[in-house]
Amino acid sequence: MSERSERGPARPSLVAPVADEGDHVSEPSDGRAGLPGQAAEASAGARGWRGAxxxxxxxxxxVALLAVAIYAPFELVPFRVFQFTMVLVYAVALIGLNLLVGHAGQISLGHGAFFAVGAYTTAIMFDRWDVPYPLTLPAAAALAFVLGWAFGLPAVRLHGLYLALVTLAIAIFLVPLLKRFESVTGGSMGxxxxxxxPPAWTGxxxxxxxxxxxxxxxxxxxxxxxNLLRSRxxxxxxxxxxxxxxxxxxxxxxxxxxxLAFAWSAMFAGAAGCVYTWVIGFVxxxxxxxxxxxxxxxxxxxxxxxxxxxPLLGGLFVMFVPSLSQDVNEAAPGVVFGLLIIAVMYVAPTGLAGLAGRAARTIGRTLRRE
Amino acid sequence: MAEFLQQVVEGLGAGAIYAGLALALVLIYRFTGVVNFAQGELAMFSTYIAWQFMAGGMAFWLALPLTLAVSFVGGMLIERVIIRPVEGAPELTVVIVTVGLFIFVNAAAGWIWSFLIKDFPSPFPAGSAQAGALTVSYSTLGNLAVVAVVMGALYLLFQHTKIGLGMRGVAADPRSARLVGIRVGWMLALGWGLAALVGAVSGVLVAPLLFLEPNMMGGVLLYAFAAATLGGFDSPVGAVVGGLIVGVAETLAGAYVGFIGSDLKVGVPLAIILAALLLRPQGLFGRAAVRQ
Structure with missing residues (x-):
């Protein structure tokens, strides 16, 4: 125990150096910290200009990305459209996970469980009561939020590791639980x-x-x-x-x-699960x-x-890396995932998004120098 | 009553296996402060190595020490190569790296040996011993004996050897240990090596019961986590006692609580983890951490 106390009570966070949304503007320009007074002031002025x-x-x-996203389905074959739909589904779940892991610094190995809660809520509402589908989204999100709150309560007492354990246990327990209540969930058959x-007017x-x-x-x-992240x-x-x-x-x-972080995060996963059910039509x-x-x-x-x-890059990754590497070997996606996770933790703790940002800054600096 | 005792004995047999893996988890936690989510997968990989040796025509009792040696070296290598760069990093980073290792090892085993299940011979004779109305299979007795031997060997190592003293020194205070000339890095690697070795033992014990396949240890890992949480993550004795309790609780719940049956038994470790964390977060034998 004392070994860990040596590392200090104030544990530096992994994600601390990552600029959070909205912080990009005030990000210190690297390598200029040691400049003498006047130069530092000049650079501070430049920073504001650069920030804008x-x-x-x-x-x-x-805006460009959104335009491409809106135009894309008219150009792609249905299978590709389906794949990108799944990318969006995963992205929504990852937005939630990002809130929890990236911003609140807690870890969850069981977010698939909240995803499943959303998916099953939607499926059961369809199956039992023929609820119109737009209404299933708030219901799924709300239920996931409530469950997230309930499981987040013990999370208060647990930090890091124990939360990972409990969430992992929940994820493992969920599958036999869903199989058990066959009359409601359809058991193993789903x-x-x-x-x-689509409504007729859309064509x-x-x-x-x-x-x-x-x-x-x-x-x-x-x-x-x-908005949540910019709020109190x-x-x-x-x-x-x-x-x-x-x-x-x-x-x-x-x-x-x-x-609250846990509950919000679960809510996003639940919403993603709901859309998953809409898209796949099977749970x-x-x-x-x-x-x-x-x-x-x-x-x-x-x-x-x-x-x-x-989250968006992660969604692309989750969707396409398995389907691309599956051709090599059944186990290839796992090998790629495992190695990449470890490699990312060593060389680029900010992930692909951080690498992209770093590249953009390097290019910008090179351009300005010329 | 005899029926009940019978269930308890079965539970102890299962618990011995959980205790083995929990012991491996606790070893690494004590020495490096890392909870190794890949521990089960490393054990699974070791078991495949043993299987490979035996597929090459080796006898079990020759394959076992070889496997243990390979696992020990492998564990040390993993510490030196994969864990070393993130040592002292925040918990989140370390957990994610071990999860990465989990995914990688699992998939690598599937790649090398395929996902088809394989038979793994039991090292113990098939029959069972009779004690009054009680029937105890030799494999249950064997599992318990193996865990007792491992426990005893670890005790001797830590309490009565110079290396053990060094390792305890590192666990207590790495900085002071370094100042008195203990090579902290090697001690940490040694801890991982030992844990991999102990894990390999539990893998070899599990495989005859569950069949050998890459996902074999997934469930066992959860029980081992429950055992370690219940016993206290920094207490080897706690891990063993916790493992036995979890094994018995699981078997009894499956047998006597109609609702749980055999399929929802996996809820038992979840309940035990939650209960332990809510009632006694440091575990039965663990020391409470003081937060400054």
Missing amino acids: LVARWRGIAV LTLAKPA LAPDQWLYFLALAVTVVAVLLAR VGRAMRAVRDNEAAAEVMGVRLAFYKT SPDSFAVTLSITLLAGLVVGGLGSPAG
Whole structure:
């Protein structure tokens, strides 16, 4: 025990150096910290100017990305549209996981369970009561939020490791539990459901309609997460992540915010699960085995912990890396995932998003020098 | 009553296996402060190595020491190569790295040996001993004996050898240990090597019961976590006692609680982890951590 106390009570956070959303503007320019007074002032002036530029370019990039995302389904074959729909589904779940792991500094190895809760809530509402599909989204999200809150309560007492243990145990336990309540969940056979059909006025094909539903949910999730992080709650979460003791002294209620982070994060996963059911039209317990939870965490780590682009990159990763590497060998996705996670932790703790940001800054610096 | 005792004995047999893996988890935690999520997968990999030796025509009792030696060296290598760069990093980083290792080792075993299940011979004779109304299979007795031997060997190593003293020194205070001339890095590697070795023993014990396949240890790992949490993550004795309790609790719950049956037994470790953390977070034998 004393060994760990040697490492100090104030544990530096892994994700601390990652600029959080909105912080990019004030990011210190590297290597200039030691400059004498005047030069430092000049650089501070330049930083503001550069910050505005970065913000504008970011805005343009986001709009361009959205335009491409809206145009893409009209150009791609239905199978590709389906794949990108799944990318969005994973991205929504990863936005939630990013809140928890990247911003609140807690770990979950069981987010697949909340994903499953959302998926099954939707499926059962369809199956039992023929609820119109738009209504299943808030229900699934709300139930996941409540369950997240309930399981987040013990999380208050657990940190790091124990939370990982408990969430892992939940993810493992969920599969036999779903199989047991056969009358409701359909047991191992699962439930097959009708997919939401496109309204006639849109003139869209079914796969395109599902894509746009997923895109809409993703956009809402991104905005929600962004606003959440900029709010009092977001600041409190980051304070807890960076230094629990300091946060507590400053009046942040640790227990409350940790639980809240867990609940919010579960809510996003539940919403993603709901869209998953819309898109796939089928749920079965084995789709939500513990592998899903671990894959989600892997995707987020590779995509970029604590960065706004991380979940989307992670979603692409989770969707395409297995399907590409599966051709090599059944086990190849696991090998690639495992090696990448370890490699990312060593060389680029900010993931692909961090690498992209670093590359952009290097290019920008080179351009300015010329 | 005889029926009940019978169940308890079965539970102890299962518990011995959980205790073995929990012991491996605790060893690494004590020396390096890392909870190794890949511990089960490393044990599974070791078991495959043993299987490979035997497939090459080797006798079990020759394959076993070879496997243990390979596991020991492998564990040390993993510490030196994979864990060393993140030592002292935040818990989150370390947990993620061991999860990466988990995924990698699992997939690598599937790549090398395929995901088809394989038979693994039991080192113990098939029959069972009779004690009054009680029937105890030799494999249950064997498992318990092996765990007792491992436990005893570890005790001798830590309490009565110079290396053990060094390792305890490192666990107590790495900085002071370094100042008195203990090579801390090697001691940590040694800890990982020992844990891999102990894990390999538990893998070899599990394989005849569950069949050998890459996902064999997934469930066992959860029980081992429950055992370590219950016993206290820094207490080897706790790990063994915790393992036995978890094994018995699981068997009794499966046999006597109709609702749980055989399929929901995996909820028992979850309940034990939650209960232990809520009622006695440091575990039965663990020391409470003081937070400054």
